[in-house]
Amino acid sequence: MPEAGQEFELLAERVGHAFNDPELLQLALSHRSWCAEHSDAASNERLELLGDAVLGHCVAAHLYRSYPDWAEGDLAQARSAIVNAASLAEVARHYGIGKALLLGIGEDRSGGREKISLLSDAFEALLGAIYLDGGMEAASRFAFEALSERIEEVAVDPSVGDPKTRLQELVVRVYGDSPCYTLTDSGPDHGKCFLAEVSFGDAVRGKGQGTSKKQAEQAAATQAWRGLESSEKRDHSSPSITQGKPEHAGTA
Structure with a gap:
């Protein structure tokens, strides 16, 4: 080898x-x-x-x-x-x-x-x-x-242990809504693989896979949270953006 x-x-x-x-x-x-x-x-x-x-x-x-x-x-x-x-x-x-x-x-x-x-x-x-x-x-x-x-x-913050809770709090703060999870599975009963997608703001924001539903959802939540957090940081550091929120979430 x-x-x-x-x-x-x-x-x-x-x-x-x-x-x-x-x-x-x-x-x-x-x-x-x-x-x-x-x-x-x-x-x-x-x-x-x-x-x-x-x-x-x-x-x-x-x-x-x-x-x-x-x-x-x-x-x-x-x-x-x-x-x-x-x-x-x-x-x-x-x-x-x-x-x-x-x-x-x-x-x-x-x-x-x-x-x-x-x-x-x-x-x-x-x-x-x-x-x-x-x-x-x-x-x-x-x-x-x-x-x-x-x-x-x-x-x-020890509460960062739950990716879904962390994402929930950030999505509620930014979008005023809650994330939605969808699950699919493949493979035999003794070796299933689960794929999770999490959506908010009218788009899929994160995907994850795992050997259990919980593991797949946590992976999807982690990916989505990192993407949204990075976007928030960029928005807050930009002088052209005042609220650091997506347009549809902050306009009346």
Whole structure:
């Protein structure tokens, strides 16, 4: 696998961890669809479980120490904001994890390298591999570097944990209306993929996919919120716009 080997090396450089055991990196990137076509290969599912536990420990301990005045509910909401699948998938894209994934032919052709569930699982598996290879210090360092932006957002407001709530508040403020979600699904019952679209202002503003309805809607809400927030920031920074709102929302 010369091409895969090169992708592994590039990913290790981006992550900033020199693996003492390179096989751990390959294992972290081996999806079960690849293993189904290569009988001698193991999947990354066990590493994913380990990485999920390591990530949960790192984030929960950080929040507990950093915000002694937060109630248990705030801590739980903040943790969810940082480690939800859509957030982890976004970080995985940043590091180019999708390019390095070992996928079966069918999964690859169906867009597996961009699926939220595969990317978030692979990120957790990679964290688990770093933990086994370099210990908790190395794993914590990577986790906080990868999620620093998200952690800073949560520090300002733990309620950012729910993308749908965040979008709802912004759409109501800007448009005086609520976002509307539509869902479609495809695939067999044991492996459905859901596609969500969120609309407001007479247009589709965000799309997302996931292995559950909730995951797909959260991904769509995240995309829509970022687009609307960016538009708001541009409007407020422009001297030619006084309200920073879409024309149809601010005119009588």
